[in-house]
Amino acid sequence: QSALTQPPSASGSPGQSVTISCTGTSSDVGGYNYVSWYQQDPGKAPKLLIYEVSKRPSGVPDRFSGSKSGNTASLTVSGLQAEDEADYYCSSYVGGNNVVFGGGTKLTVL
């Protein structure tokens, strides 16, 4: 199973919105509504931000939103804040009780 495709980097100024894409195939992203997104600060464990494409766990600010169109999922961070600077990973269930991650995107707040 190949990794999902994410841009290696993204950036935005405080207050702006930034969108990170996650491209797969009809066998993963396009085939299931089980796309999730994770935020990872340097030296820390990843944290779940979005699950089932667009749902937020309790405690995750509504500035973070997820969506999907066809084989591409997206994470949008609105009202960018300095604390949002981190690595972001998407993941998709691929059936057969298997999971695949994207390569990760480093978000820089300018």
Next chain:
Amino acid sequence: QVQLVQSGSELEKPGASVKVSCKASGYTFTRYSMNWVRQAPGQGLQWMGWINTNTGNPTYAQGFTGRFVFSLDTSVNTAYLQISSLKAEDTAVYYCARELKWLDYWGQGTLVTVSS
């Protein structure tokens, strides 16, 4: 509150074995699957597979068969990852994480360093 607490860092020589533990608390251990995720230095996340905490049946991702073994001790709510015949390229942080279709709680990670 849900917590996954992993064992401490390990330094091993090539060819040796290592066993990483992940102790769960704050929920019914056997109701949620446990996953293992690898992160090599400066690299992204790589899903290694999962273990059904109800049946003990493991599923390994491509590239993690043979030298990698997932196991459980449900009496102490703990999952284990054992890696045998260690290679330098096994140097990484290994995370346990709960659930499957999404990973809602993560351990703090265990750094395994393989060096002669």
